[in-house]
Amino acid sequence: MKRPSAAAVRNTPQEGRFLIATALDAVVANGEASFQQARRQRRAATIGAVVVLAFCLVLSGWVSEVSPGALLAGIPRAGEYFVRIAPHLEWQHLFSNWETEGSLAAWFYRADKWLLLLFETAQMAALATLMGLVVALLLCFPASRNLQRGVLSFQFTRRLLEATRTVPEIVYALIFVWAFGIGALAGILAIALHSSGALGKQFYEVVENAEMGPWEGVRSAGGTWAQACRFAILPQVLPNFISYALLRFEVNVRSASVIGFVGAGGIGEELYHVISFNYYDEISAIIVLVILAVCSIDLVSERLRRRVIEGAA
Template identity: 50%
Template sequence: MISIMSEIFIENHNQKLKDLIFKRRLWNIFIIISLLIAVLLSSSIIDINSSRLLNGLPRLGDYISQILPSLDSSSLFLDSNKEGSIAYWYFNLPKYLKLLFETFNMALLATIIGSSIALLLSFLSAKNTAPNSFIYFMTRRTLEFFRGVPEIIFAILFVWALGIGPIAGIIAMTLHTTGSLGKLFSEVHENSDIKPREALKASGGNWPSEMKFGLLPQVLPNLISYTLLRFEINIRASTILGFVGAGGIGQELYLVINFNYYEEVSAIILLIILTVISIDLLSEYLRKNVIEVDNVR
């Protein structure tokens, strides 16, 4: 009797498993077909021309070959007066380094100011820390506005208002950093443990002391990690903002592209890539070896 019941149970279980697998396969097929339809509709709306795309790829290769430097192995390490040397390729290196330093400072300043404002607003935009629903609603909408407008749009507006220079880029990145980090910080607050704050409140602590002593110590590693990640993003963004006159190395890159100074284009792009890689590696090291260790402790 028991063996018969076991067989029935196993048979029912196998049948349910087969039905579940069948339903999942149907769902996967539906998702794939939906994605294909969406891609086809999007392609028809934006008028993607495959022949135009294929014809344009060789021109891209031609441009890349034009911007590559004409280095000569026999004169590679000679001075800047000798064509074919690295020094000749980077004859404008002091200017590039100065602009890279300006780009770095733009991103750093925007990250520091933006993350500081985001931290203050995050307490007001998290459900479990906002003083009331009205402040929560208004702060959330403000952060959405800062986050929803791309940095380059802000940069164009401030370049028009303040003139060409790094100040417009700094303000643009600061606003977008505030919106992005404000959302991330508030989500970290909402996932925090409420017990330390409840203990402070029960012992007579006010709202600022609850945030400072009950919330910040447990969320600080995540906040620093997000801030470092945003700094990496701002380094790349500050390069792009230079194309609209917001200062930094991007503005010089825009000029050399317009004047067809091909070898200078490749020199600047290589410096930007090396700078971004270096900052990414440093940021990754800090997150893994400093922040995570403190978090474990």
């Protein structure tokens, strides 16, 4: 066997390094080309999405007859209305009695009645939230994909929840006012019906993310479907359920303030009355009270949610 020459032996390491460097350069070049190609594709997709979105916005504005001219013409009128409802307060009479023009007491001269109506509105929202919570709690388990009892039951429950949350509360309120008459009952039923669908969706999405180990354990031990829901799933998802219910209560307070416009009780009915007769000072006073009430409820609910979540952790 012929031995390689000394020169060949000396050149072999250099040739190896050259080949490795060439291979690395080729890999880097291929990677850079792939990256640039993917980048161009992402840019093209982004541009296409922006174009489609812009077209949809223009089409929506054209169909709904919204134009920049109409917006520019309406903004000054909206500003004029806010100027009209602004209270005429005077610093020298700010803390005088209710008979003195320019005082806070004169601005809120019907505060006793308005506070009672706000309390009624909060009670409407609380009762409606509780009723919606019960219905959503009963329907969220059969509506969960991972706990299906059957395709028919699953599809029926989901479609029912979709139907109840699709219709706005004010539409339900109009129907119930016609059925039960003017008053808080119509508002409570309207908000409860819509809340059951909204909470039901949130609840079954939480259930679908629950751990299935406890469920399988209860079922393998001979537990029924309802027992597995009660003892395996509910303890896992209960903190989330409470958090969503408190959030829904905040939303329902606002809803209860609006559906009063159709005679469904609460502060909304009084607000509609003063708006109809252009009692500008009373409009702003009621709006301020509603804002303060909603902010207070939001703060209390936020603290309760944090305690529930921290307690569960």
